[in-house]
C-alpha cells in the first residue's frame with residue numbers, strides 16, 4: 612500500500628506533487644527509475660557483504676563518532692543484527708578512515724565514494740522537489756551543508772528467529788530523509804500507517820530504493836511531513852543486507868520551520 616513513485620515522470624509538477632502527497636500521508640514510499648546506477652547498487656552490496664566477512668577485531672575498529680556511526684556487534688540482547696556505520700559520507704577523509712579501518716581494497720573504496728555521492732545527490736534532489744512542491748523554491752539550498760551517514764546492516768535470520776523482532780525495533784529516523792537499499796530477496800521491513808496505527812510490510816522490489824522521512828522533516832514542515840515509524844522483523848531464515856543512508860540535518864544550528872508553514876491554523880509546533 613505504500614506508494615511506488617517513478618522518478619522518470621516527465622512532469623516536474625506532477626512528480627513533486629506525488630512526492631509531497633506520499634511524504635505527508637505515509638512518510639514512506641519506494642522509488643523506481645531513481646537514477647542511481649543499478650550496477651553501482653550491486654557493487655555496493657557486494658562490497659558491504661565482503662566487509663562484514665572481516666574478523667570481529669577488524670570490524671571493532673569501526674568506532675563511534677556520532678550516534679549509530681560505529682560497529683554494532685551481535686550480542687545476547689541483539690542476536691540477529693550486526694551493523695557498520697560511517698558518519699559524514701561526503702567527507703573523503705571520513706570515507707578513507709572507514710575503509711582503512713576495515714581494510715577495504717582500492718576498488719571497494721572507489722565504489723563507496725561513488726555510491727555515497729550518487730545517493731546524496733538523489734536525497735538532495737528529493738528535498739529540493741519537496742521544497743518546490745510547497746512553493747519554497749528560493750530556500751531549496753537549505754540542506755546543502757547537512758551531513759549524511761551510512762548505517763549498513765547484516766541480519767542473521769535463523770529459523771528460531773522467524774516471527775521475532777530483528778534488533779531494529781520500532782523507531783523513527785532522526786534525520787530528514789533516509790534512502791534505503793534494502794535486500795532485494797529477503798523481506799522484513801515494516802512501516803506503520805500513521806492514520807490507523809497498523810503495520811504494513813514493504814516487500815522487496817528489485818532495483819528500487821525505499822525512502823523514509825524522519826524527525827527533521829516533521830520539524831521543518833511544522834508537522835506536515837510524516838516521520839514514519841518503522842521496524843525490521845525476521846520473516847524467513849535467510850541473511851538480509853540493507854544499506855541505510857541518512858541525510859541528517861543541521862549540526863550547528865537548530866532547524867526552524869520556514870514562515871510559509873506557520874499561520875493561524877498551523878501555529879508553530881516546535882520551538883528552538
Ligand code: AKG
Pocket residue numbers: 762764779784791793800841842843852853855
Ligand atoms: C535503519 O537503519 O534505521 C533501518 O530502519 C534499517 C531498515 C532495514 O534494514 O531495512
